[in-house]
Amino acid sequence: MSHSEDLLSAWVETVEDYAIILLDTAGNIASWNYGAERLLRHTEAEVLGKPSKIIYTEEDVANGVPEQELNTALATGRARDERWHVRKDRTRFWGFGFLSVLRAEDGTPRGFVKAFRDLTERKRMEDELRRQAEDLRDVDRRRNEFLAMLSHELRNPLSPILNSVYILNNRFGSHDPMIMTTCKTIERQVMSLKRMIDDLLDVSRIAKQKLVLDKRPVALGEILRHAVDDVRPLATERHQELTLRMDATADVLLEADPVRLVQVFVNLLTNAAKFTESGGKIWLTSRLEAAEVVVEVRDSGVGIAPDMLARVFELFTQADHSLSRRQGGLGIGLALVRNLVELHGGLVEVHSDGPGKGSVFVVRLPVLPKKVEAEAVADGDTGAPDAPSRRILIVEDNVDSARSLGLLLELSGHETFVAHDGPTALEMARELRPDVVMLDIGLPGMSGYEVAEVLNRESDALLIAMTGYAEDEKARQAGFQHYLVKPIDRDDLLALLGDGPTAPR
Known part of the structure; x- marks a missing residue:
């Protein structure tokens, strides 16, 4: 043996963290370092000349794994070794390492070297992480099932309530202002609850990338007027001034899902109304900038602290928890706004000079090119006469x-x-x-x-x-x-x- 081989052998013997085993060409143990004694609990004298399969599990031995590793090393020079191994007392540990072939100068195989270490704790942690990930997937699945069932169970009783309110208002509202006011109040609160259910389910669908937009050419004015009509009763109830100004953008066409865009601006206007004091002001304005329409929802309300501006669009984030609790809400409306705007190819941002100084939410959406807009108008529905009784x-x-x-x-x-x-x-x-x-x-x-x-x-x-x-x-x-x-x-x-x-x- 050369001097360099003596030094290598001495170094191998001192390694404690790695089990290093030399095998002859038949796969029998020829050498066993101190690290192998510590890990496998055999002395070198107990294992010399024995087949290496004594450190493999019974199932791996039955499946021919020891021989497969030797053949892989012969064919490719190296075999990866990551599996369960057994100690002298038959307890198991997760070993990770490799098996390499040793060759003479003429290329003839002289034997093999197997080096590996105990990574049982890492394996346990990885298995635990996988188990937790599977548990989270199961929780997510059950949560979605619960949300769907909750939606169904909450919506069903709302239907006869809302139908009955429509009937009462139709039959008696014109004769009794008190009945009309009461019916409108019930209708407004039912629709508010419906919107909260919709928002909660939409956030879940967006998270699963299952929300599909039903896009078509739609006029911006149609969207904004619908949103204002939905929120005006709330603003009136709170004695707030709600102003809509569209600056010649009412007829601008967007390629959009009208229901979802109405949802965006209803959420922004509702948010403004909730966090603006009685007697305050809310402005909804729009303007054209190049190939975009810019819609702003501005209020004279409580404003937003600088450290919260970057977080307002995060799920379940509410800037002032005490005020949020008084005003209601789930903390999901603005997160939904951001997702819906981005699904339309747009951007949304928020500005505020701080608490007590109001806030402004800016939505930017792409407009249809002029040629497409003209075609959409030409193909639009011009209206139809009322249908007969069905x-x-x-x-x-x-x-x-x-x-x-x-x-x-x-x-x-x-x-x-x-x-x-x-x-x-x-x-x-x-x-x-x-x-x-x-x-x-x-x-x-x-x-x-x-x-x-x-x-x-x-x-x-x-x-x-x-x-x-x-x-x-x-x-x-x-x-x-x-x-x-x-x-x-x-x-x-x-x-x-x-x-x-x-x-x-």
């Missing part, structure tokens, strides 16, 4: 929802019939031949999807899905022409039937 079949297992919706539609001159389950609905549809079928998705037994598939084969009726789950892709696949989320907005419904104001979607 024969409508309402399929809803909630008796109060079905009855109140029927009454509401009858007040608009339609003829209505009610079924509370799928089979009954199919029998009535075959007999009555309705023009429209309003079909609840979550029917007991035969689901609304299944009923819709049969109706599509047997009838040419307009199918409108009604649901509290707020997911519409499956409804489209089942053949529904329209999709309404509970509680159903009366104007949206009448617009679908052709005898009400045009809804934004």
Whole structure:
């Protein structure tokens, strides 16, 4: 043995953290350093001449792993070794290292060297992290299921409440100002709760990248006026001055999902109203800058501290928790605003000179090129005459929802019939031949999807899905022409039937 080999052998013997084992060409142990004695708890004398398989688990030995490693090292020069190993007392540890072939000057194999160390603790930590990640995925899955169920269970009772309010206001509101005011208050609070449910579910869908925009050319003025109409009752209740100024941008077209953009500006205006004192002012303004439209929501409210400006769009962030608790809210509205604006290819930012000095939220959105805008206007709907009375079949297992919706539609001159389950609905549809079928998705037994598939084969009726789950892709696949989320907005419904104001979607 040369001097250099003597030095190498001496160094190998002193290594404590790595087990270093020399094997002959048959895979039998020829040398065993101190690190191997510490890790594997055999003395060198106990293992010399024995096959290396004594340090492998029984299952690896049965699967030929020791031989596979030797063959890999012979073929490629080195084999990675990361697996469970066994000590003298048969306890296991996770070993990580390599097996390399040793060759003579003429290339003939002289044996092998196996070097590895104990990484059991790292393996345990990695397994624990994987387990935690799986637990988090399971929690996320159950959370989403809970949110969907919560949405359904909260929306269902809201439907008959809102329908009943519409009916009361229609029948008696014009004769009694107190009834009209009370109905408007209930309607406003129901829709506020509906928006909170929508926001919560939308944040979850965006996080899972499952929120799909239904884009079409839409006028900015239509969006902003709709948002102002939605928020004005809140501003009026708080004695706030809400001003809309569009500076010749009302007819500018955007490629956008109108429902989602209305949601953006309703959230910003609601936020401004909540954090502006009674008697304060809120301005919604818009202007053109090159190929963008810039929309600002400015208020004279409580303002935002400098250290909070960078965080206001984060989920569940509220600048003043005591004030937030008094004003309500979940701390998700601004996070949703940012995500929806970015999905439209835009940007949103916030400015404030500090507490007590108000704030301004700036939304920048791309506008349609002039050529596309002209084509969109040329192809636009010029309006249609009111539709005649429709024969409508309402399929809803909630008796109060079905009855109140029927009454509401009858007040608009339609003829209505009610079924509370799928089979009954199919029998009535075959007999009555309705023009429209309003079909609840979550029917007991035969689901609304299944009923819709049969109706599509047997009838040419307009199918409108009604649901509290707020997911519409499956409804489209089942053949529904329209999709309404509970509680159903009366104007949206009448617009679908052709005898009400045009809804934004």
